[in-house]
Amino acid sequence: MLRSALVGLGLIGLTGVVFAQSAPVASETQAALERASTITSAEMSANAPRFLEEITSIAASLRKLDANAASKANVGESTPCVAQAASSSSALEAVSQAAYGAFSSAMSQGAADRASFEYRKMAIALTKARELLAQAEACASLLGSRGGSSKTKLTGAPSASDDDMKALPDDMMDWAFDPPDASPF
Numbered sequence: 001m002l003r004s005a006l007v008g009l010g011l012i013g014l015t016g017v018v019f020a021q022s023a024p025v026a027s028e029t030q031a032a033l034e035r036a037s038t039i040t041s042a043e044m045s046a047n048a049p050r051f052l053e054e055i056t057s058i059a060a061s062l063r064k065l066d067a068n069a070a071s072k073a074n075v076g077e078s079t080p081c082v083a084q085a086a087s088s089s090s091a092l093e094a095v096s097q098a099a100y101g102a103f104s105s106a107m108s109q110g111a112a113d114r115a116s117f118e119y120r121k122m123a124i125a126l127t128k129a130r131e132l133l134a135q136a137e138a139c140a141s142l143l144g145s146r147g148g149s150s151k152t153k154l155t156g157a158p159s160a161s162d163d164d165m166k167a168l169p170d171d172m173m174d175w176a177f178d179p180p181d182a183s184p185f
Contacts, residue, residue: 028127028131029124029127029128032120032123032124032126032127033120033123033124035123036116036119036120036123037116037120039119041107041112041115044103044107044115044116044119045107047119048100048103048104048119048122049100051096051100051122051123051125051126052096052097052100052122054126054129055089055092055093055096055122055125055126055129056093056096058089058129058130058132058133059086059089059090059092059093059129061133062082062085062086062089062132062133062136063086063089063090065082065086065136065137065140066082066083066085066086066136068140069082069083069140079139079140081135081136081139082136082139082140085132085133085135085136085139086136088128088132089129089132089133092125092128092129092132093129095121095125096121096122096125096126099118099119099121099122099125100118100122102114102118103115103118103119103122106118
């Protein structure tokens with residue numbers, strides 16, 4: 001009896017951990033889901049190609065932003081935040097294209113539930129693509145990977161006087177080497 005009680009408590013605790021760690025749905029995504037659930041099939045048919053076109057456009061913009069950041073960095077690769085956004089947008093683009101194909105197929109077969117499911121996928125992908133674009137543009141502007149140039153003017157140089165090069169007196173805590181486990185703290 002004690003064992004079954006402990007197992008029951010363990011399952012309840014595990015369930016609590018699983019639900020506590022699940023991420024809350026973003027408000028923009030929730031709003032997109034609510035809009036998608038109340039739309040008619042005619043509106044879905046009209047909006048789906050536009051969604052796919054916008055997602056493709058955002059993915060192309062992010063790839064271009066990534067290429068521009070890489071060329072400005074002169075190291076052949078861009079900043080990690082822009083590169084990650086470009087990669088994620090390409091994945092969203094692929095998912096959206098597959099969802100659009102399944103949506104079109106479901107609409108032609110009259111499977112309204114399946115078409116609605118695929119439409120919601122595209123609506124969420126569009127919301128996420130817009131978020132990625134905004135984040136990547138903010139990251140690129142913060143890191144200076146947008147157009148423009150800057151100049152640095154040096155007005156002085158470090159001095160190399162004799163005072164700077166004198167040896168310092170020995171300190172009783174300085175053993176001239178750092179033993180791995182010796183620390184003054």
